[in-house]
Amino acid sequence: MKIYQEVRKGLEPIYIDNIDRCAKQQWGEILQEFGLKSYISYPILNKNKTIVGHLSFMNDEPVEFDRPKLETLFPFCGDLIAINFSDNNETQHFRNMLEQERIYSKNRDLILFSLAHDLNNPISIIKLLSQYLEQNLENGTQKILAKK
Numbered sequence: 081m082k083i084y085q086e087v088r089k090g091l092e093p094i095y096i097d098n099i100d101r102c103a104k105q106q107w108g109e110i111l112q113e114f115g116l117k118s119y120i121s122y123p124i125l126n127k128n129k130t131i132v133g134h135l136s137f138m139n140d141e142p143v144e145f146d147r148p149k150l151e152t153l154f155p156f157c158g159d160l161i162a163i164n165f166s167d168n169n170e171t172q173h174f175r176n177m178l179e180q181e182r183i184y185s186k187n188r189d190l191i192l193f194s195l196a197h198d199l200n201n202p203i204s205i206i207k208l209l210s211q212y213l214e215q216n217l218e219n220g221t222q223k224i225l226a227k228k
Contacts, residue, residue, distance in 0.1 A: 091123050091125065091131065093120070093151075094120065095120050095145075095147055095150065096111065096118055097142060097143055097144060097145055097147075098117060098142035099111045099112055099118070099119075099142075111138075115140050116138050116139065116140055117140055117141050117142045118138065118142050119136075119139075120135075120136065120137040120138075120150065121134050121135070122134060122135040122136075122155075122157075123158070124158040124161050125158070125162060126162050132162060135157060135158060135161075210226045210227070211226075213226035214226040214227050
């Protein structure tokens with residue numbers, strides 16, 4: 081965790097093949113505390129240039145590595161990971177939007193059903209009352225009006 085906290089402070093890659101030749105004494109001390117002799121950390125940046133993770137390598141022995149090759153390889157790998165991370169975030173965003181639309185649609189249907197019921201209910205009451213009047217009225221003209 082201590083190493084990770086130090087790594088998160090900057091956006092620059094860290095390449096340490098041997099802590100005995102490390103230019104930054106603080107890194108040598110931190111790595112030595114954990115029994116590490118070599119360490120690489122390459123930040124993975126999203127579209128907003130914020131860190132979403134790190135490609136890391138650590139070893140308890142010094143390791144000779146070809147830094148120019150790593151400086152070509154890590155950006156490529158980091159970009160692939162960031163693209164996948166971005167795609168996953170976008171997919172989740174679209175899932176959330178789809179769920180909101182489903183809830184909206186369900187609520188809209190419920191409102192329309194209630195509205196249709198409320199509109200239909202007074203008509204049913206009027207129809208029921210007119211049938212009652214038609215059966216119980218004695219005046220022929222009133223019965224015809226009730227039927228209409």
